[in-house]
Amino acid sequence: MSRRTLVFFVCSPHSRTGVTTAARLLTDYYLSRGVPVEGFDTDSREPNYALLFPKVARVVDIGDVKGQISLFDRLLVADDAPKIVDVWSRSYDQLFATIAEIGFLEEARRAGVEPIILFQADSSQTAASNARLLNTTWPNLWLTVIHNEGAAPLRAEAHDILARYPARGKLVIPKLESAIAAALDDAELSLSTFLHAPPPHISIVVRAALKAWLLPIFTQFQSFELRMNLQSSEFLR
Template structure:
């Protein structure tokens, strides 16, 4: 599958699930691998994704008609570029109601675009019911589970709950020590630039920890891309 035709929808019905972090990481990964993704941040009040990519990510309100036009028309345009949507938890229900009402998934497929859900999960019943509802409406849509261990840690007896999620695979965003996480919160920190040339003024300990963290996540994205390409190959 051509990565340029993908629309990645990072979402969760729950707050503080790490959705914006994943949108940021995926955008940096695609830029690091010489792609030119476009992003959409659907939190018009306190956007957490857009500040990291002011020239690449559009902020809009997915609950009003103007924002919906900008979002869904934008996802179908510029098919030579991957798209990433950060779905604010407060607009989650309205977002997917609109997806269903306008037939976005079918239209995307007709235009050769593959929507891929990055569903951020936790141990709550609300999280499981949310993904089951999405699978019921769109049984053939690609859904990847994302577990942000720092945002939504699991108790030992909760680890098996993700086996009940009807998904094609799983991304794990490991937790970070607090000093490293603080450095990551700076909107001037570009992860793609960090990997190419780590800032010398940053603590050597923080640099090493952040590099290992980013590299492990980028490796997961790369494996996902390779697997999708193999699945779509006519020669296998």
């Protein structure tokens, strides 16, 4: 089996759709399995993702050349360590314009790197249009949609809205009750260690609810990773 280094762009053209939550969960998924991971936060104003992972994530400003070099040169390193980019909504247009300008996707595949878009769905037409534009521009680019039921609820129209997205698969982040979700605001809470060593100061009720929420999400990531590995198999081509 020929493995390729996975590079995830967790993104949305809109704010408050759950981008940082998804990037956090994916990072913690890999860390919980002892897999080295490298993260990048493109929000230079409020780098919440980088604050959650000070040892593995860095802030990059892709509005200048130094930031672009810092980001894209690292993403082209095929070292088997997954790379996760938390794409700030204000960096969305700049990111994909730069990707097109420098020919990043073509260079990535030559280098043994597999770029993946984790696109956060919302109820707007413009979000789905942006996803379709990415698919039209790069038809071979792997795009999976994420529905964060808490950050961007789609309610009864979820099936019809998600059908607008040209995605290979769907990941769902269930909604948490507000009292439980508040625990996630603690930057010191490591979800990668939570399952086997929950902090004793957290209520037993909150611990149980977080575990019941977290396990199915990690299972989805595991299934997604398996699918990617199978796609890379020389025997399945």
